[in-house]
Amino acid sequence: MKHFLKRIQSKIYEWWAMLGMVVWDVVAGVAFICVLNIALWNVESMLTKVGILTLVIALILLSLVVKYVQFYGKQGRDDVTGGKNKKEFERVCSRLLKGEGEFVVVYANIDRFKLINDAYGDDEGDVVLKKIHQIIDEEMLSWDEASGRIMADNFGMLMRFLSMNKLEHRLARINEQLSSLKDKDGVEYGIKLYFGIYQVVDKNESVSAMLEKANLALKRVTHSMQHLVHMGVYDEKDKKQLGREKELEMKMERALRNGEFIPYLQPKYELENETIGGAEALVRWMDPVEGMIVPNEFIPLFEKNGFIVELDLYMFEQVCRLVEKWNKNGYRIIPISVNMSRGHFSVPGFFERYMQILSRYDVPDRSIEIELTESLFYNEMSMLKELIDKIHEAGMLCSIDDFGSGYSSLNMLKEVEVDALKLDRVFFKETEDNKRSKSVINSVIHLAQDLELRTISEGVEVRSQVDYLKEAECDYIQGYIFARPMPVSDFEKIAFAQAN
Numbered sequence: 001m002k003h004f005l006k007r008i009q010s011k012i013y014e015w016w017a018m019l020g021m022v023v024w025d026v027v028a029g030v031a032f033i034c035v036l037n038i039a040l041w042n043v044e045s046m047l048t049k050v051g052i053l054t055l056v057i058a059l060i061l062l063s064l065v066v067k068y069v070q071f072y073g074k075q076g077r078d079d080v081t082g083g084k085n086k087k088e089f090e091r092v093c094s095r096l097l098k099g100e101g102e103f104v105v106v107y108a109n110i111d112r113f114k115l116i117n118d119a120y121g122d123d124e125g126d127v128v129l130k131k132i133h134q135i136i137d138e139e140m141l142s143w144d145e146a147s148g149r150i151m152a153d154n155f156g157m158l159m160r161f162l163s164m165n166k167l168e169h170r171l172a173r174i175n176e177q178l179s180s181l182k183d184k185d186g187v188e189y190g191i192k193l194y195f196g197i198y199q200v201v202d203k204n205e206s207v208s209a210m211l212e213k214a215n216l217a218l219k220r221v222t223h224s225m226q227h228l229v230h231m232g233v234y235d236e237k238d239k240k241q242l243g244r245e246k247e248l249e250m251k252m253e254r255a256l257r258n259g260e261f262i263p264y265l266q267p268k269y270e271l272e273n274e275t276i277g278g279a280e281a282l283v284r285w286m287d288p289v290e291g292m293i294v295p296n297e298f299i300p301l302f303e304k305n306g307f308i309v310e311l312d313l314y315m316f317e318q319v320c321r322l323v324e325k326w327n328k329n330g331y332r333i334i335p336i337s338v339n340m341s342r343g344h345f346s347v348p349g350f351f352e353r354y355m356q357i358l359s360r361y362d363v364p365d366r367s368i369e370i371e372l373t374e375s376l377f378y379n380e381m382s383m384l385k386e387l388i389d390k391i392h393e394a395g396m397l398c399s400i401d402d403f404g405s406g407y408s409s410l411n412m413l414k415e416v417e418v419d420a421l422k423l424d425r426v427f428f429k430e431t432e433d434n435k436r437s438k439s440v441i442n443s444v445i446h447l448a449q450d451l452e453l454r455t456i457s458e459g460v461e462v463r464s465q466v467d468y469l470k471e472a473e474c475d476y477i478q479g480y481i482f483a484r485p486m487p488v489s490d491f492e493k494i495a496f497a498q499a500n
Helices: 002-041 046-075 085-098 113-120 122-138 163-177 207-218 237-255 294-306 308-328 342-346 351-358 374-378 381-393 410-415 435-450 463-471 488-499
Strands: 105-110 144-152 154-160 193-199 230-235 261-272 277-289 292-295 336-340 369-375 397-403 418-425 454-456 476-478
Touching: 085 207, 105 207, 113 122, 113 193, 122 144, 122 154, 122 163, 122 369, 122 488, 154 207, 163 193, 207 230, 207 237, 207 292, 207 418, 237 277, 237 294, 237 308, 261 308, 261 374, 277 294, 277 308, 277 435, 277 476, 292 308, 294 308, 308 336, 308 342, 308 351, 308 369, 336 397, 342 374, 342 397, 351 381, 381 397, 381 410, 418 488, 435 454
Parallel strands: 193 230, 277 336, 336 369, 369 397, 397 418, 418 454, 454 476
Antiparallel strands: 105 154, 105 193, 144 154, 261 277, 261 476, 277 292
16 A cells, blocks of 8 residues: 555656646746737737748647657666666556457566676776666667666566567667677676576466566576576465565564564673673564564565565664663673665665664663674765764764675775674585685685774574684684573573673
8 A cells, every 4th residue: 555655656757757747838938929919019910920820830739749759758767778678667567468468578687797796896886887788779679568677776667478489589688788898908808698588377477476477587597408597487385475474564564563572682792701702683473363473574575565664673673672671770782783775875864863862772882882794885885984983972882794704805894994894604514624714714804803803603503613713812702502592581690600
């Protein structure tokens, strides 16, 4: 219902803007005709008068038509590629699907496009996106096929479906052309697309829902000798998952209002004495009917639909309230870290909401740490530096989470003044008797020490890893070897009993 109302509101604004232009042009046109009529007052020939006025009115009407076309052309154009944006793509597809025959909706994602932005910059990345769009659009072979950029590095296609084999050959042809794209020095970018495919069953279904199904299929991409491209095809498993997501979406706002999202704390242990020196706040959903819903089931969904923003703010307030309680009760302050998701960065001035929440509580300085995931640092570095400055001005700490899970850049560490690095669990999968892995970990820890950053190793599960990290002079460990995430009451028992 909420999305429907937003769509209606958007359409009202769109028509209001168009109406404003039309009214302005009509008023200006009438005024011009009046002035022209006065100027022609002394023209004796009535035929001449009528001819001139008719010509002027025709030109005014023509200008209105041109403006109308330009207005809607601009509304439907993607700023980066010059092709259809998501809204226009869905509108065109809705019209094309009224035709005869079978169709597929394809959701395409560029493999590791962040590397191109990282290596060449955002401007060059936009040029590459435009070239990718052109290649995709050229593959739309008939008038009843369409393509458009859905968001970021994702494209949508509506294609005629004759057989899966023929579709694969067409998609492979797109990838073959993309693989030949080169930079100004003649070096190939190495671009390829992954594809999620949904074969249209009900043409009356919304194109947005079709894209959602194709995107679900994209998440199950496989590649084998049987397929020419990396692709996933929507099936009943995806249908079941989509139904589950709809079910969770229907009750997520009510759950937030009713306090069903509960903070759990996972201790961070200081390695020197193996005592609790911090904690990370992790969310759990305690549904009154189902019981606990695990984060892996709802966090990816909330990141996709944007609800993660409200959940992050809710968790931040829970942590502020908890730290204030500890402070008033005279407990030692144990810093708690909270996650800040990517979704916030699409909202200008979003940090003000954090500041408003913080101002309501008596929270000691350096008692709360904001964790920013490593992937955020691939883009918008200037905005991130400004955000980190604001976090510090507010008396909070800031860390890079999942460091090493992607393509960590030493330049990133040079640019941003964070307080800590959290080494991703990927570092510790094969560290036992693995000389290369240990050398990498040693280098990262020593680099952090030189930059005066604390290091936290997460995902540690065996004692030999603890001994090794202690020898490497890592500061903290967060992992099952010491403690799993637990309710706040359980954490307080072991943390403050330990202090006494």
